[in-house]
Amino acid sequence: MSKKVLIVGGGIIGICSAYFLKKDGFDVTIVDKSSMNTGASYINAGYLSPGHIIPLASPGVISQGLKWMFDSSSPFYIQPRLNIPFIKWLLAFNKSCSEKNVENSIRPIIDLSVFSQELLNQIKTENQMTFHYEKKGLMMLCKSEKSLCKEEEIVKKAVESGLSAKMLSVDDIKSIEPNINIDTIGAAYFGSDHHTTPGELISELKKFILDNGVNCLKNTEIENFEIDRDKIKSVKISGKSVRFDEYVLSAGTWTSKICNKLGIDLLLQAGKGYSINHHKQTGITCPAILVEAKCAITPMNGFSRFSGTMEISSINNKLRMNRVNAIADSVESFYPSIKIPQSDRKSAGFGFRPISADGLPYIGRTKKLKNVLIATGHGMMGWSMSTGTGKIISELISEKNTSVNIDRFNPNRKF
Numbered sequence: 001m002s003k004k005v006l007i008v009g010g011g012i013i014g015i016c017s018a019y020f021l022k023k024d025g026f027d028v029t030i031v032d033k034s035s036m037n038t039g040a041s042y043i044n045a046g047y048l049s050p051g052h053i054i055p056l057a058s059p060g061v062i063s064q065g066l067k068w069m070f071d072s073s074s075p076f077y078i079q080p081r082l083n084i085p086f087i088k089w090l091l092a093f094n095k096s097c098s099e100k101n102v103e104n105s106i107r108p109i110i111d112l113s114v115f116s117q118e119l120l121n122q123i124k125t126e127n128q129m130t131f132h133y134e135k136k137g138l139m140m141l142c143k144s145e146k147s148l149c150k151e152e153e154i155v156k157k158a159v160e161s162g163l164s165a166k167m168l169s170v171d172d173i174k175s176i177e178p179n180i181n182i183d184t185i186g187a188a189y190f191g192s193d194h195h196t197t198p199g200e201l202i203s204e205l206k207k208f209i210l211d212n213g214v215n216c217l218k219n220t221e222i223e224n225f226e227i228d229r230d231k232i233k234s235v236k237i238s239g240k241s242v243r244f245d246e247y248v249l250s251a252g253t254w255t256s257k258i259c260n261k262l263g264i265d266l267l268l269q270a271g272k273g274y275s276i277n278h279h280k281q282t283g284i285t286c287p288a289i290l291v292e293a294k295c296a297i298t299p300m301n302g303f304s305r306f307s308g309t310m311e312i313s314s315i316n317n318k319l320r321m322n323r324v325n326a327i328a329d330s331v332e333s334f335y336p337s338i339k340i341p342q343s344d345r346k347s348a349g350f351g352f353r354p355i356s357a358d359g360l361p362y363i364g365r366t367k368k369l370k371n372v373l374i375a376t377g378h379g380m381m382g383w384s385m386s387t388g389t390g391k392i393i394s395e396l397i398s399e400k401n402t403s404v405n406i407d408r409f410n411p412n413r414k415f
């Protein structure tokens with residue numbers, strides 16, 4: 001009999017875990033408290049970006065957060081709160097904002113995201129999937145010399161680590177993007193980065209797992225966990241006690257709440273972000289990040305998506321129009337021919353990035369409960385690292401060696 005696996009949380013990480021577990025012959029159930037069609041895995045910028053080699057926890061991030069704390073339209077905001085999990089996370093995050101953390105994170109970030117790109121290409125070809133996927137690279141557009149110098153340092157590190165990256169002049173940018181005027185003084189370019197239309201990709205993966213026998217319990221939450229010594233024995237779902245052999249916790253930013261119920265301390269905060277879909281023709285063909293505004297531009301299938309803001313705050317469903325407007329205004333400032341109407345701004349979507357205490361994901365078995373695995377904390381990189389994470393989860397449950405070294409992703413790591 002094949003092992004029964006319960007995946008708690010069916011965003012992109014849960015779905016990719018289900019994909020590989022099912023392929024490896026497990027009996028898989030996903031339980032998700034939502035209808036599985038909203039949140040970070042649907043509204044993200046769609047980048048598969050090994051070029052994002054610098055983890056969120058890096059020098060200068062806390063001081064930038066403090067500087068922007070009183071600016072309600074800033075792209076990065078940490079909401080101060082007298083809340084123990086937040087304070088514990090902040091202390092650990094602050095400690096991780098070091099050069100050492102950056103140096104020790106570059107290799108694991110590249111390895112997992114390059115592996116994930118390879119897997120996604122394989123999944124697309126093997127299953128003849130048709131979701132939108134392009135390999136155009138990513139420009140980091142700058143308005144100031146200071147930003148350009150910082151980008152140059154990152155390009156140097158990326159090239160040293162084996163990625164394709166270079167600096168671009170204004171003329172180079174014009175030849176990449178000839179059909180739209182961009183107000184910039186130069187850019188970094190990461191040729192390694194790809195992009196997708198998230199809704200298309202996740203719909204096809206969801207259809208695949210459902211067609212192949214994954215049991216999906218939507219709008220459902222676990223009512224209770226029954227623990228027997230160092231294992232979860234069963235869970236109560238819709239009033240019934242059900243046993244599984246293994247439990248994968250991939251509930252994004254909510255995973256720490258589930259861990260809390262199990263007596264596992266997982267340092268995780270929500271990083272809220274917004275995105276605006278714009279259906280008018282823009283002429284944009286190459287993805288770009290507006291460096292000073294921390295805003296992402298993605299030419300998706302039939303529309304452009306503009307996303308941004310990292311609001312580390314309590315989980316709330318407020319659409320903060322000042323932040324949405326700041327994203328839209330920065331797009332208009334870099335691309336003067338684009339005008340984003342109020343209707344687009346008002347229908348902006350939002351989602352929560354699961355932010356770990358050092359900017360690296362938590363992937364692996366927990367020490368406390370032997371049949372519990374964690375797969376979360378990917379922050380800004382959850383889309384890029386999703387297939388690799390799913391594959392690793394299946395390898396761990398199959399008791400195989402993992403394809404990528406996961407020492408730095410250990411969910412039991414101390415800060």
Ligand SMILES: Cc1cc2nc3c(=O)[nH]c(=O)nc-3n(C[C@H](O)[C@H](O)[C@H](O)COP(=O)(O)OP(=O)(O)OC[C@H]3O[C@@H](n4cnc5c(N)ncnc54)[C@H](O)[C@@H]3O)c2cc1C
Nearest residue numbers: 009011012013033044045046047252254273381382383384
């Ligand atoms: C604006 C924005 C842009 C982004 N752009 C990019 C990008 O370009 N590239 C990139 O790599 N990453 C990007 N990200 C990050 C990426 O989207 C996330 O890291 C990723 O989607 C996280 O996936 P997840 O499956 O862990 O979490 P989620 O997508 O949040 O899914 C978690 C699921 O768990 C469910 N759940 C919660 N609690 C429970 C419970 N108690 N029981 C059952 N189910 C539960 C939820 O309903 C949800 O369906 C972006 C994020 C944002 C917000």
